Amino acid sequence: MSIVQLTGITRTYRTGSRPVEALRGIDFEVNKGEFAAIMGASGSGKSTLMNILGCLDRPSSGRYLLRGEDVSTFPRERLAAVRNRMLGFVFQAFHLLPRTTALENVELPLIYREDELNWNEIHKRAMEALQTVGLGDRAEHSPNELSGGQKQRVAIARALVSHPSLLLADEPTGNLDSRTSLEIIEIFQKLNREGLTILMVTHEPDIAHFAGRTIKLRDGLVQSDKPGMQLSATDELAGWQDESESFRYGIDE
Amino acid sequence: MKWSAVPYVAFKALRRNAMRTLLTALGIIIGVAAVITMVGLGQGASSEVKEQVNRLGQNVVLVFPGERSLGGVSIGGGSANTLTAADSRALQEEIPEVIAASPEVRSQRVIVYGNQNWHTRIYGQSADYLQIRQWPIESGDMFTEEDIERASLVAVVGQTIIDELFEGSDPIGETIRVRGLPLTVIGVLSTKGMSLMGSVQDDIVIVPYTTAFQRISGRSHAMVINVQIYDEGSMDIARHKITDLLRERHRLASYQENDFTVQTQEEVARAATETSRIMTWLLASIAGISLFVGGIGIMNVMLVSVTERTREIGLRLAVGARAQDVLMQFLIESVILCLLGGIGGILLGMFATEAIASYAGWPALFSTEAMIAAVSVSAAVGLFFGFYPAWKASRLDPIIALRSE
Numbered sequence: 001m002s003i004v005q006l007t008g009i010t011r012t013y014r015t016g017s018r019p020v021e022a023l024r025g026i027d028f029e030v031n032k033g034e035f036a037a038i039m040g041a042s043g044s045g046k047s048t049l050m051n052i053l054g055c056l057d058r059p060s061s062g063r064y065l066l067r068g069e070d071v072s073t074f075p076r077e078r079l080a081a082v083r084n085r086m087l088g089f090v091f092q093a094f095h096l097l098p099r100t101t102a103l104e105n106v107e108l109p110l111i112y113r114e115d116e117l118n119w120n121e122i123h124k125r126a127m128e129a130l131q132t133v134g135l136g137d138r139a140e141h142s143p144n145e146l147s148g149g150q151k152q153r154v155a156i157a158r159a160l161v162s163h164p165s166l167l168l169a170d171e172p173t174g175n176l177d178s179r180t181s182l183e184i185i186e187i188f189q190k191l192n193r194e195g196l197t198i199l200m201v202t203h204e205p206d207i208a209h210f211a212g213r214t215i216k217l218r219d220g221l222v223q224s225d226k227p228g229m230q231l232s233a234t235d236e237l238a239g240w241q242d243e244s245e246s247f248r249y250g251i252d253e
Numbered sequence: 254m255k256w257s258a259v260p261y262v263a264f265k266a267l268r269r270n271a272m273r274t275l276l277t278a279l280g281i282i283i284g285v286a287a288v289i290t291m292v293g294l295g296q297g298a299s300s301e302v303k304e305q306v307n308r309l310g311q312n313v314v315l316v317f318p319g320e321r322s323l324g325g326v327s328i329g330g331g332s333a334n335t336l337t338a339a340d341s342r343a344l345q346e347e348i349p350e351v352i353a354a355s356p357e358v359r360s361q362r363v364i365v366y367g368n369q370n371w372h373t374r375i376y377g378q379s380a381d382y383l384q385i386r387q388w389p390i391e392s393g394d395m396f397t398e399e400d401i402e403r404a405s406l407v408a409v410v411g412q413t414i415i416d417e418l419f420e421g422s423d424p425i426g427e428t429i430r431v432r433g434l435p436l437t438v439i440g441v442l443s444t445k446g447m448s449l450m451g452s453v454q455d456d457i458v459i460v461p462y463t464t465a466f467q468r469i470s471g472r473s474h475a476m477v478i479n480v481q482i483y484d485e486g487s488m489d490i491a492r493h494k495i496t497d498l499l500r501e502r503h504r505l506a507s508y509q510e511n512d513f514t515v516q517t518q519e520e521v522a523r524a525a526t527e528t529s530r531i532m533t534w535l536l537a538s539i540a541g542i543s544l545f546v547g548g549i550g551i552m553n554v555m556l557v558s559v560t561e562r563t564r565e566i567g568l569r570l571a572v573g574a575r576a577q578d579v580l581m582q583f584l585i586e587s588v589i590l591c592l593l594g595g596i597g598g599i600l601l602g603m604f605a606t607e608a609i610a611s612y613a614g615w616p617a618l619f620s621t622e623a624m625i626a627a628v629s630v631s632a633a634v635g636l637f638f639g640f641y642p643a644w645k646a647s648r649l650d651p652i653i654a655l656r657s658e
Contacts, residue, residue, distance in 0.1 A: 056571060056651050077575055084573020095568045095655065099269055111258045112573040119257070158572070 002065070003166050003197045004030040004053065009062035010220075011048050022048040023059070024220035030166075030199060035192040037208035037228060038201045040217035046201050047170075049217065053199060054087060054168050055079045067165055084112050088159025092171035094151045096143040102154045103139040106130055109162045129157040133187055149180035156187060160196075167191070169200040173207055179240055185210045186233035254578045263586035266558070267593075277554040278594035280547025281634065285598025285627045286605055287540035292623040293606040295533025297616035299526050312485055313385060314492060315521065316344075316478040316499070317514045334474040335512040338462060340502060341379065341478045347498060350483045350491040353381035356475035358465045364418065364458060365430045371417045375408075375431065375458045377465020378479075383409075383442075385481040393425045393440035396461050404463035409440035413456035429458075434468055436460060488517065544630065547594070548638040555587050555642035566646050567654025580647035587639025588632050595631030599624050 009026040012019045022045045030036055040046045051057035052064060055071055058079075064072040071082055083089075096105045106126040110117055117125070130136050133153040143151055152172060159167055169188070173181035185207060192198055192212075200211060208214050209229040216223045267274045318335040341356040358377040363370050376382075380398050383390065396407050408429065415424060424438045436458075445454040466472060482491045492515050499513055559566070566579055603619060610617035 051652050054571070080570070080573050080575045083571060089571050091655065095564065095571075097565055097568070100265070108569070109572040111255045112569070112575075112578060113255075116255050122255075162573075 001032045002029045003032050003034075003067055004028075004199070005063075005065040007063045007065075009049070009052060009059045009064060011045075011052060011057070012060045022220055023052075025062070026217075026220075026222055028215060028222060028225060030197060032165075032197055033192070033195055034213060035188065035198045035211045036200070036213040036215055037211035038199060038215045038217065039203060039205070039208055040223075041203070043219075044217040045220040046217050048220075050168060050170050050199075050201050053166075054089060055082050080112075081114055084109055084114075085162055086165045088162065088164035088167045090152070090155050090159050090167065090169040090172045092174035094143070094148075094155045094175070096151055096154055096158075098144065099142055101140050101142055102130060102135060102146065102157075103127065105143070105154055106157045106161050108158060113162075125161055126157070129161040130154070132160060132191075133157045147180075148176050149183055152176065152180075152184050153187065156184070156191075160191070165197065167196055167198045169198065171201055171203070173202070173204070178206075179237075181207060182233050182237050182240075186237060189233055254574065254581075259582060259585050260589065262582060263589045266562075266586055267590060270558075273554060274590060274593075277550050278590055278597060280550040281544065281591050281594025281631050282547075282597040282601055284540060284544030284547040285595050285631055286602035287543050288537060288627055288630070289599055289602025289619075289623055290605045290609065291533065291536035291540050293602070293617050293619055294609065295529060295536065296620060296623075297610065297618040298529040299533070300616065300618055311387065312482040312488060313518045314480045314482060314488070314495065315516050315518065316340075316480060316495065317516065318474065318476070319512060319514065334472075335503060336475040336478055336499075337473070338466065338475060340499060341475060343498060343502060344478065344480055344495060345381075348491065348494045350487040350494065351480055352483050353379075353385050353481040355379035355382040355385055355479045356462050357382075357477045357479055358462060358470050358472055358474075359476055360465065360470040362431050362469065364414075366418045366424075366427065369418050369420075371414065373414060373456050373458055375460060375465065375469055377462035377470065378459050379462055381481070382459065382479065385479050388445060389443045391441045391443040392423075393438070395440055401461045401463050404467050405461060406434065406436050406464060406468070407439045407460065408436040409442060409459045410438055411442045411455040411457040412444045413453055414458060415441060431458075431469060492517075544634060548591075548634040551587055551591060551635065552638040552642060554590075555583060555639050556645070558586075559583065559642050559646040562646075563649065563654045563657040566649050567651045567657070570649070570651035571655060576647040579649075580643045583643035583646045584636065584639050587643065588635035591631040591635030591639075592628065595628045598631070599627055602627075 006026050006028055009023055010021065011023040012021050026045075026049060038046050038049065048057070052059050055066075055074075056079075059072050062072065063070055066082065066086060071079065074082065097108070103123070103126050106129050107122050110122045110125060127136065127139060130139055133156050135150060135153050135157065138146060138150060138154075143154070146154065152175075167188075172188075173184055176184065188198055188200070189210060198211075200207075202208055209231045210233055211228040212230050213226070214228045215225045316336060336356065338356045341354045344351050345354040355378045360375045361372065362375050363372050364375075380396055380401055382388075383395050390409070393409070395409055396405065399405075400407055410424060410429075415421060418424075418429065419427070424441065427438050428435045429438060430436070442455070442457070442459075460469065462475075480491075480495065482488055495515055496511065500511065503512055505512065569579060569582075570576075606617045606619070
């Protein structure tokens, strides 16, 4: 079953005197349960593609089917609902609300649901999402009391809390050291094994190797679309084990 | 979105910048406090006026010498010499609706008792004056018609005289001197309080008008004639009859204007009330301006807040907030900020009113209407001045907002 189906997606910016074609006809499909990495140099159009995939922007032409629905024609209001219920976002800069506990950060998408949940249900679901990323004991901590890896895990919990059809990660390891990056990838792999479809933008080949598929963009077109190396982050982390003993979730130095 | 989350998020944002919130709210606090204080003092003043009207006595008409404009507040008058004691007697005897009339003449004099002296006002009045003013005697007696005819050297004194001259002891039968003229105190008036014009009415010595004309003031004409009418329904007809009678007595031809003015106590009071009402509005509009300036402060701070929280707005939009959710969020935040200011303003205003009232001795009145108005106005200020920043926030592009630093 295809989650994402892109046909002839273009995106042209008309800012200056000359229009800039960021995307010039993207076609690909992502099936349920895939973990794909989108790669490309800066200016290749991967951010633009990510914005369209995330329903934050609409293509200039082409069709974007998200679970069979043509979201490229949706008005702003409906796109907000699509982002709320079908998509989960993980950003490079975490984007957690400062001076707000981890639990409240995770609850955020649930507050904007159209079918309102009661507060008990909201707390319960947010707590479950935090436990999924191994931060059940950090629920009342605010972001400035958390390490970088923990912050990103809170952000992942926030993306998971609505049980989305698609998780979009934009350079999720860009602000993290290599070991913490591996931990995040390990979570992605675990979620993927449980059936979550993940699209991850990265410019690090090392990180892309953990995905099941690598889509490379160049000048607004798909340059290559190949199966990935599918390395296991868990195995990779085991190699670090001798250097440090502290290696399970929630025990960041 | 979930409604109960809106005020929670708003309070949280306001608490995060507690100092800024306080300083911003201060603009509203001062504005609302000013409104509350001005309205409180203004209403206190006009209710005091109303109360004084009731104390003046009922169905009373004042006849002033000379032509006075209706709105004229000056009671000083008396410059024209057109009213006589005979006019007063004629009013009482010839007009059935008039049940009492008293020609009034006032003099400022020093009165002496023993080695004490006191500067006071001496009123010449008829024996009916206390009935007209509904002013009871506390002890002793009022002078009689006989005293009027004989121009007796007797006086009835107010409470202030007892306090200042007699130091609280019983003055009945004692003799006070006015420029060497001995007056025997025969009665003491009960306490009356302040007059419409703010003078202490108890600071008074009343003597027969004949005595006042012949022995004290040296005048031959009345400054005013106090007239009591039978009942309220007869006021209009009585006014006409008084006018006709006085025109006839003064031999005025039909083309000549009145050389006197007939005014009811209500008319005198209305002029005073009008003055205090205008003052209230004047002060309230100054207070309104400060509220407006406070609102501009709110707008300024909300704009800063939107700019500071651009990333937060971007994130909220990304996880599914609609433009209207963001608009509502910032609007409610601004309204809550103003409402906090409004409540603070009411408290400060009540405190200030009390302080001014007790310091300056003005009457103060708190009305629930003024408080409800203050709260609604501050909420409206929040809505009005919060709208533009909130609208700006709701128009943000999530892609650009997320990327902002």
